[in-house]
Amino acid sequence: MINDLLSAAFMLGGSIFMLIASIGMVKFPDFYIRNSASTKAVVLGVLLILLGVGIHYNDTMIFIEIFAILFFIFLISPLAAHIVSRAAVITGVGFWEKTDLEELEDYKKEQDKEAIRNTKWFATSEQDTSQRKC
């Protein structure tokens, strides 16, 4: 009885978190804000639903399987969000007008300076020989 109640509460809570995530997907103004909202809420929702399933089965093998799924999701979800938003910055997806972009501008300026510093404007003979030795 307590098992059933606990499992039902976990499942309902998890599904409500998934609903919050997709409402955020529709309502938020900007790609980066949507990405941040959906990633965190979806991870919490899947965690709660899988815990509810595990409590219902009450079996060791099922818990091991569920921890495997949770391990992959906790490993994968922040990585995927980071990589997709990096690709979005590189391809030039627009920001929200109220976003504070000062740090990004500073970072881009630093990167430009580094690129200019690392460019070989003319190939000297010393550099050529050192490259051959390597």
Add this chain to the structure above:
Amino acid sequence: MSLFITAAYIAIAIISISTILTLVRFFKGPSLPDRVISLDVFSANLLAVLAIYSVLSEEKAYLNVALIMSLIAFVGTMTFAYYLVQKREKSKNYDQ
């Protein structure tokens, strides 16, 4: 129908609503990364429905399906991000 099964059906209904909202973003999304993210959330919704359905049908094999689903969704997202970056770099080279 016991309380637990009713709760599972309600959870499936709520997740279906959230899937529809995710598809709204998928069709509306102004850029490609929006669509990639909404596909990611869509696959997470599918994973949750699989987990709850495995409880309803008393079939433990659906949890294995959920495990494979999460891995395949990750590979899809990574592929799209890689494609975006590569496309950008290629168009840069053509400009020069």
